[in-house]
Amino acid sequence: MSALTQLFFRSPKNVGIIQGTPSYEALSNFDEYNNELRNAQYSPNGNYFAFTQPSFVTVVNPNDGSIVSKIELKDCFDIHFSPEGSFISTWEKPVKQESGNYQDNVKIFNVISGELIGQYSSKDQSGWKPDFTADEKIIARIFNNEIRFYEVNKSLNFNKHWSVLKIENVQSFKLSPGKNPTIATFVPDKKGRPANVSVWNITAGIKSPICSKTFFKADSCKLAWNSLGTALLALASTDVDSSNKSYYGENNLYLLGIAGSYDSRITLDKEGPIHDITWSPSAREFGVIYGFMPAQTSFFDARGNLVKTLPPSPRNTILYSPHAKYVLVAGFGNLQGTVDIYDRLDKFNKVATFEASNTSVCQWSPDGRYILTATTSPRLRVDNGIKIWYASGKLVYNRDFKEVNAVTWRPRPLEMFPAIRGLDENPAPHQSAIDYVLANPTKSTAGASKPKGAYRPPHARGNGAAAAPTQSLYQRELNSSMGSLSMNGSSSSIGSTATGAFKARPRERVVPGAQPVVEKESKAAAKNRKKREAKKAAAAAVDPSEKPASPAPKEEEELIAGGVQSLEEKKIRALLKKLRAIEQLKMKQAGGESLEDTQILKIKTEGKVRGELEALGWIEE
Incomplete structure (x- = not known):
């Protein structure tokens, strides 16, 4: 971080500015401003x-x-x-x-x-x-069904406008950046008439738009210009989803070029809300995060052609670095706070992954090498503080506050900072970051993303010894010798699971002074018992010399009717089958394979399945 880089913080009764690395020291002359801010x-x-x-x-x-x-x-x-x-x-x-x-x-x-x-x-x-043009010569504001333009001189007379654009039911507008500014306007759909986004030249007598796009399903619209003011993204939203699939209504994304050479709807290949859109500082590309969780992240060129799609993951925030070299994709708000950094100039190769939980502010530094994350009030009333991370994912600064309301970097022109060719392998952290990592080793995940591997159950994970070859639950069940299990004095064979064999847990309940409970014998069990007694009696009546050479079948095998001993064991086998399917899905997920929403929900039922097995008297060895 250059010495030119600063950030400010604001708490209810104080405001301060911190110089960038290596000092992270507060500017003087700010300690005196400690009244209500x-x-x-x-x-x-x-x-x-x-x-x-x-x-x-x-x-x-x-x-x-x-x-x-x-x-x-x-x-x-x-x-x-x-x-x-x-x-x-x-x-x-x-x-x-x-x-x-x-x-x-x-x-x-x-x-x-x-x-x-x-x-x-x-x-x-x-x-x-008030919305100024980039050269500060014109101010625009909505007045009833008009957008009025005022010239900015030594004084401003809002009773006398320079030009006016009359649009019935106009809801919002956005002036473009650049030397030749234009204005984009939005009119929502009403009484069967479609919504409209139009782009107009700012002149003394505005008559017709440069380009226009009409569509339905739009109660509101977010207008986003690229940095050159040559293309516009319009994110149209409705308050209610007519299909009842989303609590947040419906979203549609449209792209318009100011020359009128193209205007189109951006086709997204996954159902669900659009979480975030952002233009690249280069103005030649934009990114979109969309769809039900895990969301999809896709990148498009300035004409709406798909460039790259990342694997689905729980993310809702996308930010380009100032030089457009790196892209930050993160999941904040009600998500875990995982931050992924991709190198845009290296075919979206992932540079790092780190955790920044409870983040309410996330920004790139002006030099494009550091990332600011902060937890602020009133978004959260606890754990307020500032963290600065190097783009490689390493924590380099931390400061905690009782309450902090706002945090941001000082804006600086991009030409003040050289282009980034690579990152330092070991950036020097501030002492505050070192202390934080020592005090919170599990909260400061940093560095490059860990390589993915096959899922291993807890008992099979490394303990200093060489790891055994990974076997799936199904393979272990086939290779097992159907381990013996005890239950109410009888034995049977039940397959081992992903985490080992199960054995019975005594489930007898005794009430003091009461007679012991005698279980009623079922008709099928009584019939089998009579058959066994008849066979034994017949065998006892036969002379030993006339007995067959082959041994009689084992009693354990005779006890099993159709391979299942009781309804309880039937349920246990069904639960074990579910557990096998869950582990197979886990192995697919660990290998980076995309799963359906129903498969992810099935994985989440693992704890419930194990709980039912335990309730049936089986415990994990």
Whole structure:
């Protein structure tokens, strides 16, 4: 990590900036800001850092902590920088005036001078932020069924717009990046009319879209431009799934090119929700995680052609590194927190796998060599803290907090950092990471992913001796000599299982003072018993010299009718058959073979099957 790399953290009563490796030391001049802090953020180019206090919005230089401007403003709850950091917008709690109108609670200030240049009213905190073009010359905002454009000069007059785009029922829009910005708009389906996503040129008189796509099943839509502003992904969603297969509604993904040369629906080969979409910084590729768990991760080029599909796994987050060399695929939220790192420039070869449980924030560092994971409040009220991992999966920094509300890297231009050719084999960890690993050896899984092998039951796993050749449950049952098992004084032969033979456990229950329970003999058992007694009587009446040369069959074999001694043993054999099938599925899974959802559910029943066997009086040797 370059010395230019920083990250900031915000807790309820403190804000701080930490320098990157090798120091990880807090910047001076930040310890004094310890009043109530509602929000804090960097400007998109990383030149400024702002945070709110009950009566002020303070903008500082993150290089040394010196104050750039201090804006007197009460009850500011949210802030937002323009793309180049020249302006800062603020949102205050809306207050209704005597006239019945709300006061202007959205204000835009010049960052350096702190001068107010424009203001308007927005009752809702969601969607209040003014959207600037990349060159900061135009501001766009929705007003009723119009998108109004305003020129940004020394002052902003929101009562006089520069241009207007009238679209009935327009719900959202997104300005594109790049030197020639365009605007994408979304209109949901309503009263039988299809939903619509359109792309428009920003001109003084906007009349018709460059390209447009209509479709049904869209209550809302996430619009995502690539970094050049040449292609748009539209993730359309419904609140309710008409097929009742998903609690989260239905999703469909569409791709539009601004030249109008293509617009299509992205075909996904697995049913279920779309968990995440992201563009590569190169603007030539995007990744999608979709489908019921275990989810599928696929990569497409800028025209929607499939490039690569990863094996199904429980993942819901995908992030490209700034240089687009590495791809992070992880499962956060209600998933385990496993993070996989792939080398995109080496045919998606897996570089590392590590565990980052309870992660609510995950980001690549600006130099593309480190990964920040954090547990923040109010997402989780316990185990709040920051961890920094090297891209090889090694933990290099850890810091715990009683409560931390926000964490992020300082944005830096990519040209400040050289392209990555390879990773250090042994990056030096901070002492905090060493202490954490020593204190939590099982929680700090790091390094390259472990090679997969065949599943071994617990009793057959390595204990210092050479491992025996792996045998499946079925093979061991065939090779076993049908081990003898005792049950209520009689013996029978039951096959051994994947973890060894089973033997009977005494199940007699005695109530003090009560007569012993006498089991009633079944008709079939009584008939067999009479046959055996008749044979014995006949054999006793025959002269020894007239007896056949061959020995009489063993009593143990005569006790078995049709190969099963009782209903209890029938059930045991059926359960053992289920256990064999479960182990075969485990071996397929360990070998990297894809399993169906029903097969995964079957594996999860192993504990139940073993519990039923134990309840029937069989225990594992």
